[in-house]
Amino acid sequence: MAEPVALKLTTKDFKSDQEVRWCPGCGDYAILAAVQSFMPELGIPRERIVFVSGIGCSSRFPYYMNTYGMHSIHGRAPAIATGLSVSRPDLSVWVVTGDGDALSIGGNHLIHALRRNVNLKILLFNNRIYGLTKGQYSPTSELGKITKSTPVGSADSPFNPLSLALGAEATFVARTIDSDRKHLQSVLRAAAEHNGSAFVEIYQNCNIFNDGAFEELKDASTRDDYLIRLEHGQPITFGKDGQFCVVHPPGGFGLEVRETATVSPEEIVVHDAGVTEPAYAFALSRLPGLDLRNTPIGVFRDVSRPSYDNLVQSQLEAARAKTSGTPEEQLAGLLTSGDTWTIL
Amino acid sequence: MTKQVRQLDRVVIRFAGDSGDGMQLTGDRFTSETAQLGNDISTLPNFPAEIRAPAGTLPGVSSFQVHFADYDILTPGDAPNVLVAMNPAALKANLGDLPRGADIIVNTDEFTKRNLAKVGYTASPLEDGSLDGYSVHPVGLTSMTVGALAEHDVSKKDAERAKNMFALGLLSWMYSRPYESTIRFLERKFAARPELVSANIAAFKAGWNFGETTEDFGVRYEVKPAQMSPGTYRNITGNAALALGIIAAGVRSKLPVFLGAYPITPASDILHELSKHKRFGITTMQAEDEIAAIGAALGAAYGGALGITTTSGPGVALKGETISLAVALELPLVVVDVQRAGPSTGMPTKTEQADLNMALFGRHGEAPVAVIAPRSPSDCFHAAIEAARIALTHRTPVILLSDNYVANGSEPWLLPEVDSLPDLQVEFATQPNGEDGSTFLPYLRDPQTLARPWAIPGTPGLEHRIGGLEKADKTGDISYDPANHDFMVRTRAARIEAIEVPDLEVEDPDGDARVLVLGWGSTYGPIGAACRALRQRGQSVAQAHLRHLSPMPGNVGEVLRRYDRVVIPEMNLGQLAHVIRARFLVDAIPYNQVRGLPFTAAELETMLEEVVKNG
Numbered sequence: 001m002a003e004p005v006a007l008k009l010t011t012k013d014f015k016s017d018q019e020v021r022w023c024p025g026c027g028d029y030a031i032l033a034a035v036q037s038f039m040p041e042l043g044i045p046r047e048r049i050v051f052v053s054g055i056g057c058s059s060r061f062p063y064y065m066n067t068y069g070m071h072s073i074h075g076r077a078p079a080i081a082t083g084l085s086v087s088r089p090d091l092s093v094w095v096v097t098g099d100g101d102a103l104s105i106g107g108n109h110l111i112h113a114l115r116r117n118v119n120l121k122i123l124l125f126n127n128r129i130y131g132l133t134k135g136q137y138s139p140t141s142e143l144g145k146i147t148k149s150t151p152v153g154s155a156d157s158p159f160n161p162l163s164l165a166l167g168a169e170a171t172f173v174a175r176t177i178d179s180d181r182k183h184l185q186s187v188l189r190a191a192a193e194h195n196g197s198a199f200v201e202i203y204q205n206c207n208i209f210n211d212g213a214f215e216e217l218k219d220a221s222t223r224d225d226y227l228i229r230l231e232h233g234q235p236i237t238f239g240k241d242g243q244f245c246v247v248h249p250p251g252g253f254g255l256e257v258r259e260t261a262t263v264s265p266e267e268i269v270v271h272d273a274g275v276t277e278p279a280y281a282f283a284l285s286r287l288p289g290l291d292l293r294n295t296p297i298g299v300f301r302d303v304s305r306p307s308y309d310n311l312v313q314s315q316l317e318a319a320r321a322k323t324s325g326t327p328e329e330q331l332a333g334l335l336t337s338g339d340t341w342t343i344l
Numbered sequence: 345m346t347k348q349v350r351q352l353d354r355v356v357i358r359f360a361g362d363s364g365d366g367m368q369l370t371g372d373r374f375t376s377e378t379a380q381l382g383n384d385i386s387t388l389p390n391f392p393a394e395i396r397a398p399a400g401t402l403p404g405v406s407s408f409q410v411h412f413a414d415y416d417i418l419t420p421g422d423a424p425n426v427l428v429a430m431n432p433a434a435l436k437a438n439l440g441d442l443p444r445g446a447d448i449i450v451n452t453d454e455f456t457k458r459n460l461a462k463v464g465y466t467a468s469p470l471e472d473g474s475l476d477g478y479s480v481h482p483v484g485l486t487s488m489t490v491g492a493l494a495e496h497d498v499s500k501k502d503a504e505r506a507k508n509m510f511a512l513g514l515l516s517w518m519y520s521r522p523y524e525s526t527i528r529f530l531e532r533k534f535a536a537r538p539e540l541v542s543a544n545i546a547a548f549k550a551g552w553n554f555g556e557t558t559e560d561f562g563v564r565y566e567v568k569p570a571q572m573s574p575g576t577y578r579n580i581t582g583n584a585a586l587a588l589g590i591i592a593a594g595v596r597s598k599l600p601v602f603l604g605a606y607p608i609t610p611a612s613d614i615l616h617e618l619s620k621h622k623r624f625g626i627t628t629m630q631a632e633d634e635i636a637a638i639g640a641a642l643g644a645a646y647g648g649a650l651g652i653t654t655t656s657g658p659g660v661a662l663k664g665e666t667i668s669l670a671v672a673l674e675l676p677l678v679v680v681d682v683q684r685a686g687p688s689t690g691m692p693t694k695t696e697q698a699d700l701n702m703a704l705f706g707r708h709g710e711a712p713v714a715v716i717a718p719r720s721p722s723d724c725f726h727a728a729i730e731a732a733r734i735a736l737t738h739r740t741p742v743i744l745l746s747d748n749y750v751a752n753g754s755e756p757w758l759l760p761e762v763d764s765l766p767d768l769q770v771e772f773a774t775q776p777n778g779e780d781g782s783t784f785l786p787y788l789r790d791p792q793t794l795a796r797p798w799a800i801p802g803t804p805g806l807e808h809r810i811g812g813l814e815k816a817d818k819t820g821d822i823s824y825d826p827a828n829h830d831f832m833v834r835t836r837a838a839r840i841e842a843i844e845v846p847d848l849e850v851e852d853p854d855g856d857a858r859v860l861v862l863g864w865g866s867t868y869g870p871i872g873a874a875c876r877a878l879r880q881r882g883q884s885v886a887q888a889h890l891r892h893l894s895p896m897p898g899n900v901g902e903v904l905r906r907y908d909r910v911v912i913p914e915m916n917l918g919q920l921a922h923v924i925r926a927r928f929l930v931d932a933i934p935y936n937q938v939r940g941l942p943f944t945a946a947e948l949e950t951m952l953e954e955v956v957k958n959g
Contacts, residue, residue, distance in 0.1 A: 016809065018821065047804045052643070055812075063809050063822065068801035070646060071811025072639075073669050079636035083643030083651070084801070087602050087627060091647070091801055109639070112632035312627055319622035327595045327624060332762045334621070335588060339376050339525050340578045340759070343569075 009040040016066040027178035027204035028057060031125060032064055034184045039067075041185075042092065042192055049092045052081040054101040057132050058125035058204070061096040075106025078113035078120065085119050086309050092192075095122040100130050103139040103159050114170040116308040117196040121188075124161055124201050125178075129210035142290060147209075162285035162300060165199040166278045172198035173281060173301040178205060179218050183229075183297065190299050196307040216292045228287065230298030235268040244294075245269075246287070254283035257294050273302040347556070347564045349520075354413035355567055356421030357515065360438045361430030361451075363396050363406045366508035371408025373512055373529060377521035379579040379756055382569030383412040386869065387754045388420035388942070393609065393692040400454075400462045405437040414568040418869040418876075420753060422944035428511055430454060430485070433463045444477040449514070451507065453486035481560050485510055492550035496543045506547035513551025520566050523548065573758055580757040582721040582750035583610070586654075586680065587617035589728025591624050594650055596729070597736055597768035601626040602644030603652045604637035606659060609692040610748045611682040614654045634662040638679065642666060645675045646810075648772060648800035650732060654680040657699045658689070660743070664707050667741050671711040671836060672812050674787075674796050676735035678728075683747040685940045694940025695748035697865050698916035703743040704894055704923065710833045712840040714738070715894040717745040719868035722757035724750060727891070729765060736770045738843050739795045745893070747915075749942045750866040773797035773806055784808055786820040794839040845892040847899045852886035854879065859956050860907035862932070864890040864920055867913055867943060874948035883956050893920070896927075904930045911935055911955055913948055 014036040022028045039049070049067040053059035055074035062069030072080050077095045085093040095113075102110045102124050113120060129147070130136040136149040140161065144153035165173050172194040176187040184202065191198035203214045216222045224240045236246035237260055245260040245268045255269060275281065281301035288295040323330060357374070361367045368389055375387050388409040397404030411421035426447040429435040431454035442448070455468055469475050470482060489510040493503040509530075516523050527545055534540040555561050580588075594601035603626065605615040619628040627644070631637035638653040645651030653663065660667075660681045670677045683699045685691035703715045714734045718727035724746055731742040776784045777797060784806045787796050799806040808820060816823035817831060850860070851872075863871045868889050875887045888903060890896065904910050904924065910932040912921040918934035925932055935951055937943060 018809075045804065046807050048802055050801045063811070065809075066807055068807055069809040069811075070643075070673070071809065071813065073665055073812055076635060076639045076666065079631065079639030080643035080646075082636070083602060083604060083629070083640030083645075083649075084647045085643075086629065086640070087600060087644040087649045088647040088801065108632055109636050112636065312629075316622050316625065316627065320625070323623045327598075328762045330623065331592055331595045334591065335759050335762070336576060336578070338578055339380060340576050341380050341382060342576045343382060343572050343574050 007040070007043055007045060009046065011037040011040065013046060014039045014066050016064050018063045020064050021060065022057060023208050025207040026057070027127065027206070028061070028125065030178045030181065031123075031184065031202055031204060032061065034181045035188065036065070038185045038188050041189065044092050048090060049094070050084060051094045051096055052077045052084065053096040054106055055132070056098040056101045056130075057206075058096055058098040059101060075101055075104070076109060077101070078106065078109040078118075078122065081120050082113055082116070082118045082308075086312050089119070089309050089313055093120050095120050097122065097124050099124065099126045099128060099138045099140040099161070103161060103164070111164070111168040114165055114168040114197050114199060117171050117305050119196055119307045119309040121191050121198045122200065124199070125204040126161060126201050127204045127206040127210055128158075128213050129206050131206045131209055135209035160285055161201045163282060166282045166285060166301065169278055170199045170301070171196045171303050171305050172299070174199070174299045175201045175203070175297045177203045177214065177217055177297060187299065190302065194302060195310075196305060214292065217295055226293050226295055228294060228296040230271050230273075230284070230296050230300065232271055232273045232299065232302075235265070235270050237268060254286055257287065273299045275301070276303055347562060349564050349566055352565050352567050353415065354411065354417065355426065355519065355565065356409060356411045356424045357426040357428070358407055358409040358424035358438060358441075359428045359511070360405060360407040360434035361428075361508070362399055362433065363392060363394065363404045364399065365406070365430045366505070367406045367408050367430070370508045370512050371410055373526050374515060374521065375410050375579055375754060376525050376529070377516060377523060378410065378412045378519075379577070380522050380525055382572070383414060383567055384417050384570040384572065385410060385412045385579065385754070385756055386417055386420045387411070388749070389752045390941070391693055400431055400433055400459045402433050402437050402463055405433050407434070407438060412567055414570050416570060416572070418873040419942070419945055422946045426515075428515065430507070430511070432459050432465055432469075435469065436463045436465070442478065445479065447479045447481065448475065449481045449483055449511070451485035451511075452482045453484050483514070483554070483560075488550065488554065489547050492546055493543050496546060497539050498543045502540065502543065506544050509544045509547040510551035510554075513548035514555045516548075517552040517555035518561060518564060520564060523552070572756070575758045577756045577758055579754050580722050580725075581613075581752055581754045582718065582724040582746055583613040583682070583752065584617055585722050585724040585757065586718075586728050586746060586751075587614045589725040590614075590618060590652060590732070591621055591626065592725070592762070592765055593729050593732035593768055594624055594626060595762070596765050597650055597732065597770065599648065599650045599736075601652065602641055602649040603628045603654065604631050604640035604644075605629070605654045606631050606634045606637045608634075608656045608659050610684055610751050611654045611656050611659075611680065613751070614680065614682070634659040635666060638663040638666040638677075642670055642673075642675060642677055645670075645677050646673070646800070648798070650678070650736065651676065652678040652680065654682070656682050656684050656692075657686050657702065660699060660702060661706070667713060667743075668707045668709060668711045669812050670741040671707070671713060672815075673810050674739045674839075676739050676798070677741040678731045678735050678744060679741055680728075680744045680746060682751045683745060685938070691940045693748065695866065695942060696915050696938060696940065697745070697747055697867070698919065698938065699745060700864075700893065700916065700919040703745055710837065712837050713894065714740055714742040714840055714843055714892075715745060716742065716892050717865035717890070718750055719865065719889055719891065721750050721753050721755045725757070729768070730891070733766055733768050734843055736768055737795065738793055738839060739798060740839065745865055747866045770798065772803065773799035774803060776805055785818045786810060787815055788818045789835075792842075794835065794842050841895050843895050845895060845897050848888050848890065848897040848903050850886050850888045850903055851875070852884070854884040857884040857886035858908040859952065860886045860888060860904070860910045861952060862888050862890065862904070862910055862912050862920070862924070863914070864893060867915065870943040870945050870948055871913060873945035874952055877945060877949045878952055878956065883953060885952055885956055890920070901928045904928050904932075909933060909955055909959060911952065913943060913951075915943070
């Protein structure tokens with residue numbers, strides 16, 4: 001991972017000269033602004049930062065960042081970014097993707113990047129709809145969703161992106177919301193500090209094709225009762241007055257929400273993002289219902305495991321350490337290895 | 345007893361047995377011994393895709409053919425002079441290729457009622473007179489091997505498995521091969537199990553001694569070394585040569601190499617080989633699929649590595665969208681397609697040249713790329729370097745069309761001096777190139793090559809964004825301008841045409857040929873052998889072979905028009921012929937065969953003679 005150096009960069013330094021072309025009111029604007037204003041904090045020079053994206057509304061993101069960037073093809077950003085990250089450990093590589101890009105056409109690349117633990121920061125903008133193709137249901141759309149391609153309701157059960165990432169044993173898994181800049185940036189900060197794959201789901205509003213998809217999580221009158229704000233080392237309580245909490249019922253497989261008044265304080269689960277087994281974070285990811293109640297946000301999981309990049313680089317270094325002579329001399333030696341014969 | 349020694353100028357031997365009989369290894373060892381002796385050689389492995397097809401059945405037969413001579417040869421030989429048949433299936437599957445009078449060495453232990461019935465023999469061909477026209481040598485290979493190893497501390501199964509070494513020993517004796525390299529090989533291969541080293545060596549020597557003592561083999565043969573150019577040689581398969589070419593390209597470009605690959609027959613050996621050479625700064629990634637393999641290679645190329653992906657036809661089909669992206673991004677990328685028989689899964693271990701259309705045209709939009717093809721196993725080394733040269737210099741994807749025949753076949757390779765290999769160094773952009781001195785224009789082109797700057801992440805001041813959307817000339821900004829798109833499409837085509845490739849050379853030693861045979865890729869050997877044979881019989885015929893299929897050499901049209909007739913043999917249904925006819929309006933005669941096997945020189949000779957005589 002890139003080492004921080006003293007730099008005097010500002011938000012403005014990360015804005016490219018390209019006109020931003022998302023629909024007015026799109027949640028992507030808020031995410032872009034949050035990322036641009038967070039970037040100086042990284043302490044990494046712009047030239048060592050690369051944004052790689054696939055296809056979809058979110059994937060236009062790299063054009064607006066004044067860093068290096070590649071707008072690639074549908075679903076393939078994690079694969080392309082893997083090649084870049086592994087061969088250039090000096091870079092800070094970010095992947096920007098959406099629910100269709102990452103979970104449908106690119107599902108395979110996503111899970112494999114996560115299981116390898118490639119040193120990528122993956123930002124998945126989840127708006128539960130296909131926006132750029134004008135309103136078809138996505139792999140995170142609710143069962144029964146009525147869209148242009150499902151006039152009587154979709155028959156597909158949705159993916160839970162965090163459950164999927166945890167199933168692939170991602171080492172860093174978090175969720176945040178487009179409209180909460182402070183929270184979004186705190187999650188970006190934690191992701192940036194993580195060595196290995198950091199998977200961040202960002203709930204993002206598509207005001208054209210799926211407006212209000214996460215309204216209860218944003219509306220001041222409901223959000224406190226709906227959102228579970230995870231804090232490492234803190235008991236998991238939520239609600240306007242802390243009236244709800246998360247417990248691990250004995251004999252049960254997972255976690256459940258209870259009224260705080262009905263349980264003793266020691267029964268309340270203390271959030272630990274460092275639990276090695278992904279089962280705990282997985283249980284957290286299963287808490288929300290279809291109505292968005294009990295939606296945890298924050299860092300679900302942050303564990304340490306050697307990154308693919310580090311392992312590959314150390315193999316290269318170990319091989320190089322055993323050699324002597326110039327590359328040309330080594331090549332000459334290799335060509336003449338094995339059973340050779342000479343004709344005079 | 346002293347045996348008669350007879351001199352031969354060339355021999356073709358085919359080792360055939362069950363997939364589990366170790367025929368590929370036996371053939372490989374015999375080839376290596378033969379190479380040590382200084383004969384010219386050419387080999388043809390032929391095996392099923394199944395790892396262990398049901399034992400003793402026809403689909404399970406695996407064979408290895410080696411042709412060696414005291415002169416320069418071009419093919420693994422049309423018809424074997426000697427067949428080693430380890431079981432009835434191997435005899436039945438290969439008998440049709442044998443000319444009358446050929447030697448057949450059979451393992452009689454396997455000619456049981458049950459094994460005969462498995463392949464539909466109602467009576468043993470060893471007894472019913474059906475092999476009367478051949479010189480049959482019945483040998484109890486299995487029982488004699490087991491007998492020879494009676495004192496060795498190995499299981500009966502391991503003893504039986506050593507029968508291929510007995511056969512190798514016998515053939516090595518018959519053809520007076522030096523066997524030191526085989527002994528060394530066995531010592532290396534079984535280093536962890538010394539009892540197998542001594543057992544296999546003992547089996548080999550028992551085979552050798554059997555040849556020397558039995559009366560069944562009255563004659564021993566010698567094939568003198570061939571007259572070859574001075575230098576150091578090694579025997580090399582196309583896949584191994586290609587891997588070495590990639591390593592050499594990394595050294596000569598001074599770039600790290602990144603190989604993204606997904607296992608696929610018959611390309612996987614390149615991945616295996618390159619994964620052993622990390623010390624050269626070579627990263628190999630076995631990706632989750634073909635698309636990820638090329639994606640990662642392209643990502644690495646964006647970061648300044650020599651990006652390569654290796655696959656076969658089905659993989660290229662999957663990679664098509666990413667190749668198009670590389671065309672739009674104008675980044676260097678080498679795509680190796682070791683062709684196999686298609687469509688779909690087809691015949692994964694059999695050869696074909698039917699991916700030419702896909703390489704030239706198989707992408708959405710106008711997406712031209714460079715396409716080259718090696719002509720022989722050792723030529724794969726130079727073709728890999730040439731592919732890297734074009735990719736790096738012109739910032740373009742290059743498709744290298746190898747095929748199963750050159751990939752798994754082998755020949756002696758005169759090892760090149762490293763200093764004689766082309767210098768592939770290119771420069772990354774380091775400074776803004778705009779007229780104002782501070783702007784960077786990622787699509788401002790080199791006037792000669794039309795290549796854009798390779799500005800890799802990490803370079804201060806050159807931060808820029810690239811992508812699959814159409815770009816404005818020079819700035820690379822997103823553009824939907826009609827005139828710009830027209831300009832960019834034409835420029836991408838012109839970029840490929842701007843690649844410098846050497847003129848097409850014609851071989852016409854008589855100088856008065858009226859018929860030209862044009863080929864590409866692995867058909868070089870059979871076409872060349874057929875032309876030689878015709879010339880020896882007093883006929884004139886000219887041969888030209890295309891290495892560069894896109895762009896083609898500038899003189900192709902002129903060469904074609906010099907001849908009355910142009911014949912194009914291909915292991916497909918006329919893909920190059922189609923291009924030649926469309927592009928040069930030449931009434932070329934296609935000659936096609938798609939049997940999963942290379943052309944025989946004899947069939948091409950017959951066909952060409954017809955054209956030469958009748959026009």
